[in-house]
Amino acid sequence: MIRDFFRVLVVDLASGKGKVAKVSGREEVAGGSGLGALLFAKYGKADKPWDDPEQPVIFAIGPLTGYFPLMSKTVAAFKSPYHDQYAESHAGGRSALALRFADLDALVLTGRASSPSALVVGSRHLELKEVHYLWGLDIQESGKLLRRMFKGSGHRSILRIGPAGENNSAMAGINVDTYRHFGRLGGGAALGAKNVKAIVIIGDGSFPLMEGKDYPKLFESVYQKLTATDMMQKYHNLGTPVNVAILNEQKALPWRNLQATTDPNVHGITGERFAETALLRNAACAGCPVGCIHIGFSRERFHTDYRYFYRQVSYDHEPIFATGSMLGVTDCFAVLDIIDVIEQMGLDVMSAGVALAWATEALEKGVVTEKETLLPLKFGQHQTYEEALRHLAFGVNDFYRLLTQGTLKAAAHYGGADFACVLGQEMAGYATGEVFFASQALGLRHSHLDSAGYNYDQTHRDKDVGQAVDFLIKDEASRAFLTSMVACLFARGVYTEELLGECLQVVGYAALADNIGAVSRNIQKLRWQTRITTGFNPAGVSIPKRFTEVTTRKGKVDGEFLLALKGAYARRILAITHGEDLSPG
């Protein structure tokens, strides 16, 4: 629905009642990322801990959600259990369109349910249902029951947490429609702390469209650009796993806790190997014709006779890096087995894989013993990792309880911080060099998608700190606008500022269309202010020694260049929050 304000459903989980709030600010923050920060300022408590019942968990969509292809993502905003600061995590599935058709620009959860509950919202529906019998169930079991319990099949989105979220793991994600996730920074624990096992969003509303032919004509043109050209071919063919072989070749794929950046055994886990041997089919987020979701299978022989069961497991570059190369596992089916356990436990795959990689090296070096790990963790031993992941999700002893709060938290207690692969949070799968390391360590989401630092490394060999930081700041502002629409970042090559302007104009957001640059910078500033108000100090970020021991295509990482980048980037972030001139110079 086109409107110059935000229609926000604010649900008090303690009472089970909700209110529709009319929130102004459309022309200043657009939606999505901007709206998340705006709503956190309104409903969040910067000085209270992440699990204070008053803290909100926010889900926000954007002005173009549902109106154009690939405008198919939702922004989750919350105070993170990982660092007790403001955080954003993004996911697709059906969540964005379901919110659109529930006629909500955002859903805000406040308070704490008195017992495990499922929240059900729709355009004409609000219900908080007590579901103590779902608590403790894994993602698959709870999903089956939730689908049976609630209406709206096909046009609803089911968000749910697993045991990790119930047990306060800062590595707990929120599963979205089985194959997508608000994975990073502990959104699952933020819901778990509220006693929310699941959220069912029923997209049962509809809206009249603008009169005339301009909108359908522009839609068709955008659709053609996204599907008829080869621009998106990368994402629907091999998908993101195409990167595995490429990065390995470029000495940019982290192996065995980043002890190496390339390995000849990569052939067992490349995108090509997955596609040829393990790919069952593709799936898509609602509103996206690309279909980048690649679903493979994990099968288990449970009897000496030929008796099997199988599960469908989605895979991407990041899960393959985190459970494959990072753990020294070089068989695609073993990787799918590990990912499957992570899915069922409701863990974030990148965080969990990287944490276990550190634990393995810590055990090798004698920093910890089997008394702590309970298992003989060893690179390449996938069955041991499957067991360890369950320990991590349930926090079975002091070691796993600490590790599941973040690798550096465990390292601070046991030692081994030098080889903890943490850049703000557990690293993403790109060991491209200094610019990426600085960009993830300081990026707002600590995500490889905050800005294209990895791409900068791949295309620049110079060590010009100012130019690199200019690029990161500018790219971040542009992405902040895209994630306020809320576009899938895979479409960033198609949705230029000019095209976004046309799209906003045609649906009736002329003021936003005319002001994209200023609104982008405003969103960027607001997000950073929110992060810093909740305790982030960019100048205090440290990058573990392991990242300076790496050799990439550019040669050995230059520690001084990395340090200079980090310092300059931190200063620019602080300048943004003070409203200083951001233009590259």
Next chain:
Amino acid sequence: MKILTTPRLERCIGCHSCSLACARLVHQRLSWDLAGIRIASSGGLSTGFEARTCLACTQAPCALACPTGAYSQRRGGGVIVRKNLCICCGECARACPVDAIYLDPTGDPFVCLHCGKCVPFCPHDCLEMKEVAGGSLAGKAEAPEVAA
């Protein structure tokens, strides 16, 4: 006369582009419900997708059930809809054996008109407009052509 068929729905990825196109181009709505074709997962995304759409009956139960003549039999299968005659009683939707007619909250029915506007928006070529002489079931398996 052509009808919309769904011969390759196993390829469906659940993007809903067809439903959104129908709502946008035929009904001028933003919706995945107010459309002549609706996509649903059959028991979770892991089991694939099904399309709820008109099978182009040659003796359409919905037309027979319609008390005002808003729905009438279409030559070749399916129905012709005259919205101005509709009283939103919902009898058409109740009569449809395959849940192909969607009633909005006011009782306004939405059914496939076999216009084919959704077809080019399917990225996996699941949908096809097929010529029918006397009408046939959409998606029905066809015998292979064999040389005489």
